[in-house]
Amino acid sequence: MKWQFSNDAPIYSQLIEQVTVGIVSGAFPPGERLPSVRDLAVEAGVNPNTMQRALTELERDGLVYSQRTAGRFVTEDRDMIGAAKQNLAESQIRNFLTAMVRLGYDKEEIVALVRQENVGEELRNGDFGM
């Protein structure tokens, strides 16, 4: 998993987002044990306290749960993962729409443009730009 951080948002919220992406994309499959906070922090190159905070937040949302001694696990609730995926998708679309509106497109034009774009080709190449 690749970790990348932008400069304008808190690091812990970016960590929440990226771990969530990891979960919905299957990099961290349902029911699987997550690496330790230290290992995740080293992998992401971030402060362990910040990583801890992000995981605690994810725990509160229910996407991960901890078992006292065994560590942290990804939820097995696939509906919840689906909902998280939906959430991420919606926020991506919102960002996209905001950007398009700023360029001066209206809704119909945007839909037409998306249709025109050869989405199938990119899907086959696995290039999501993410």
Next chain:
Amino acid sequence: MAILECKELVKSYGKAAALDGVNLTVESGHIVGLLGPNGSGKTTLIKLANGLLTPTSGEILVDGKKPGKETHSVVSYLPERTCVPLWMSTRKLLDFYQDFYADFRRERAEEMLQHLNIRMDQTIKQMSKGTREKVQLIMVMSRAAKLYLLDEPIGGVDPATRDYILNTIINNYDPEAAVIISTHLIADVEQVLDEIIFINQGQIVLQSSVDQIREEKGMSVDALFREVFKC
């Protein structure tokens, strides 16, 4: 608990004040960036905490005590430059740290050295600049100290070494301890920090958490630093 505390701390060299009334508290359990331009007083503050300088006035306390023999056993210090004796071999250096510091974890140091393929009979003199920095950092981070004072640990090293150094710091981070990293290369360390202290012309300008800055100002610490210290 406060591991480092400064009260109205002043250090002047002749007429020039290197530190001018610093009030500061650093709690255990944080990785703190001591950030400021060159000559802002970072090194002076760290030297004072190590008892290498004596305050002109005011007070500095490490773990509740004045810097000295006792605090040295709970502080692990990485100076700006390589300063371990050049004639020593890696093995002798390990002996040295093991003898003087009860909290030195030799196996951990040996493991890290092995990982870098550094031979035990190799002398510090024979090593490249980057390797020397790494070896010294390994010695410093292999101690189970209460306070780590790292003065410019990533100054003048290549990006790969920089990554190694930052990873070593994260990897050896103990939630009970505090790490203070002084640097002017903020973008490189920002993600590793949870707290920052801006220092300029011997005075503390700002002390805050990294995410608080990002949340409130909508910009990175690096960007804020450039704004605050604009020439």
Next chain:
Amino acid sequence: MLRKLLKHEFRATARVMGPLFLVILVLALGANLSIRFMLDADSFIPNLLGGLLMMAFVIGMTGLIIMSIVLMVNRFRTNLMGDEGYVMFTLPASSHQLVWSKIIVSTVWFIATGIVECAALLICAADLDLIQEIFSSDFFFRVSQVIQELVQEYGLNLPVMALELIVLCLVGCAVLCLEFYAAMAVGHSFANHKMALSVVFFFGFQFVMQLAGGLILNSNGLWESFYYLDGMESFHQMMGISIVISLVTGVIYYFITSTMLKKRLNLQ
């Protein structure tokens, strides 16, 4: 802690002094061969070789003494005043312990140097025939006789004299170290020209100390009082005063050194 400091100080210095001692002993052997076989030979080559060996021996003997002092100075300069000072002054040890570890180790090396120098002279002069002759004759008996006569004649107290000499020697070594340490500790507290200033302070201190010593001794007529004592008493008196003067000098230099290290440490 002092024990650990001593151990590592010995480690750091033995790698210099050990090989030097070995070289001197080998040179002494060379000088011995030169005296016995080469210098008196009838041809030029052995003569030349013998001369060179003798020269190497003399240079080596002087060099060893100089080296033991240079090493003492250098250890303080590099290990405490130089970059290594960052490591040494942040050890869980006091600056007193650091200074004492340096003094003790240097003193031990001075004494070892003295012993090696004597040994080298003996090796140089050793001659099997001569040794045999000494052991087969009543040489040792006669030496002890002479000593006994001296003891009776002048009322010598040998154990006390030996003790006085040993104490004076130890104190002298420590003071020699401290003279240099104090000068360097002061010199290095400045921002620039640290070594040059150290030299200036060294001679400055020497001058002040001698001036002060001279004034004190002359003012209360101590020297004159010696004239009225008989031989042995004046010897003990001299030794006692020398030891006291050395001790006072040492304490002053020690105070300067430790104050500078504590209050005015200025590592670059």
